[in-house]
Amino acid sequence: MNAHILDYAAVGIGPANMSLAALAHPVEGLRGAHLERRESFSWHPGLLLPEATLQVSLLKDLVTLVDPTSPFSFLSFLASEGRLYRFLAADFPAVLRAEFNQYLQWVAGRLPSLTFGADVHSVDFHDGAFHLRTGEREVTARHLVLGTGLTPSVPEPFRPLLGPTVFHSGEFLLRAPEVTGRRIVVVGGGQSGAEIVRHLAAGAAPESITWVSRRSSFLPMDDSPFANDLYTPDYVRRFHALPSDHKARLLERQKYTSDGIDLQVLQDIYRLSYRDEFIGNNPGRLRFLADCAVTAIEGDPDEWKLVVESSGPGPAPAVLAADIVILSTGYAYALPDFMAPLDARLRRDSGMLVVGDDFSVAWDGPAENRIYLQNGARHSWGVADPNLSLLAWRSAVILNSMLGETRYSV
Ligand SMILES: Cc1cc2nc3c(=O)[nH]c(=O)nc-3n(C[C@H](O)[C@H](O)[C@H](O)COP(=O)(O)OP(=O)(O)OC[C@H]3O[C@@H](n4cnc5c(N)ncnc54)[C@H](O)[C@@H]3O)c2cc1C
Numbered sequence: 064m065n066a067h068i069l070d071y072a073a074v075g076i077g078p079a080n081m082s083l084a085a086l087a088h089p090v091e092g093l094r095g096a097h098l099e100r101r102e103s104f105s106w107h108p109g110l111l112l113p114e115a116t117l118q119v120s121l122l123k124d125l126v127t128l129v130d131p132t133s134p135f136s137f138l139s140f141l142a143s144e145g146r147l148y149r150f151l152a153a154d155f156p157a158v159l160r161a162e163f164n165q166y167l168q169w170v171a172g173r174l175p176s177l178t179f180g181a182d183v184h185s186v187d188f189h190d191g192a193f194h195l196r197t198g199e200r201e202v203t204a205r206h207l208v209l210g211t212g213l214t215p216s217v218p219e220p221f222r223p224l225l226g227p228t229v230f231h232s233g234e235f236l237l238r239a240p241e242v243t244g245r246r247i248v249v250v251g252g253g254q255s256g257a258e259i260v261r262h263l264a265a266g267a268a269p270e271s272i273t274w275v276s277r278r279s280s281f282l283p284m285d286d287s288p289f290a291n292d293l294y295t296p297d298y299v300r301r302f303h304a305l306p307s308d309h310k311a312r313l314l315e316r317q318k319y320t321s322d323g324i325d326l327q328v329l330q331d332i333y334r335l336s337y338r339d340e341f342i343g344n345n346p347g348r349l350r351f352l353a354d355c356a357v358t359a360i361e362g363d364p365d366e367w368k369l370v371v372e373s374s375g376p377g378p379a380p381a382v383l384a385a386d387i388v389i390l391s392t393g394y395a396y397a398l399p400d401f402m403a404p405l406d407a408r409l410r411r412d413s414g415m416l417v418v419g420d421d422f423s424v425a426w427d428g429p430a431e432n433r434i435y436l437q438n439g440a441r442h443s444w445g446v447a448d449p450n451l452s453l454l455a456w457r458s459a460v461i462l463n464s465m466l467g468e469t470r471y472s473v
Pocket residue numbers: 074075076077078079080081098099100101106107110116117118119181182183184210211212213399401437438449450451452
């Protein structure tokens with residue numbers, strides 16, 4: 064193999080590809096490059112609210128479930144920063160997301176294979192290797208690992224209006240809207256919407272906060288033991304082997320094991336609403352519209368008018384006036400634009416990428432050159448795919464496949 068051809072090039076440095084880099088680090092002779100467009104690591108910075116917590120155990124870090132002895136674990140981070148005893152004494156019910164972000168930044172600073180400020184804008188395959196181009200350099204590698212994360216979903220009616228007063232929840236802290244005296248509508252009844260509602264409701268500033276959800280109620284995440292069993296290697300392997308139509312049915316049924324709202328956040332919101340109504344003398348400041356869909360938006364940045372269709376029994380206004388509209392409407396996987404030259408060579412089933420046992424995408428290129436997919440295969444691997452739970456395990460599966468040996472027990 065040509066000396067300048069790396070073993071692999073990984074695009075995107077979120078937790079998924081950082082886990083791969085951390086587990087690859089001790090593997091002698093393995094040469095990989097990790098490329099990230101951001102100038103430095105930050106974990107969903109637009110939603111890094113100070114009170115937000117992880118929805119999973121701290122053991123579901125970048126490495127621990129595959130290699131508890133790794134120096135890149137969350138516990139190693141706490142120890143290295145001299146906080147182990149204080150962390151124990153603080154006894155947080157869940158790890159603060161801001162602290163997990165510090166951990167991820169700490170790991171990022173210790174892995175020489177990571178390059179920030181490298182936006183991959185094209186990739187091609189020839190002469191037995193993938194050729195990736197960023198603004199400044201070309202990287203050539205035998206395998207490609209896609210870890211570019213999910214893309215914010217914005218429903219059609221809002222798309223032409225995106226800007227300072229209508230935006231996706233992922234931009235909340237980056238937009239930092241002035242909320243004092245404003246009427247705010249949060250669209251979407253999942254975890255991001257809940258976190259933003261809690262954050263806004265805890266302050267006195269907004270005139271009103273209306274939370275609209277299509278769901279029949281503001282539904283909790285099922286975090287019970289049998290639901291958590293769906294987030295294990297054993298289960299996802301069995302899921303992966305099922306026919307696609309069966310998988311689609313299960314995904315719908317298992318939705319609330321990850322897409323529901325953390326119970327603590329729901330309790331906080333309910334108590335804030337109670338406080339407004341009975342103690343703070345501010346009844347009606349917080350409004351909850353379940354079973355409602357926003358079907359259209361009219362007006363201009365001086366005043367938006369949202370057309371609401373209700374399918375439930377509760378009273379709901381037909382039109383909602385708003386100064387700021389926050390779209391907590393989720394995320395979906397989209398193949399990154401730089402893959403356009405290879406797109407037609409990837410195999411699909413009913414429009415979805417075919418992803419194998421080792422997380423490689425079926426394609427018409429040589430079998431010794433693989434395209435691995437991190438966090439893009441929910442349709443194929445199940446509800447755990449976008450989650451932190453199996454991050455380390457999936458990276459270990461990919462590494463074993465690249466190495467052609469069982470370096471990590473999976
Ligand atoms: C606010 C929030 C909180 C979450 N909290 C939890 C939780 O508590 N527990 C849990 O299990 N899951 C959680 N998740 C889900 C999931 O764990 C995270 O989304 C996680 O960040 C996914 O990691 P990733 O590496 O796949 O993608 P991302 O973290 O999205 O990283 C992808 C990276 O790729 C980069 N990139 C994209 N295109 C290019 C390109 N062309 N060139 C170079 N770089 C590129 C992006 O800049 C980005 O940094 C959360 C999700 C969100 C949105």
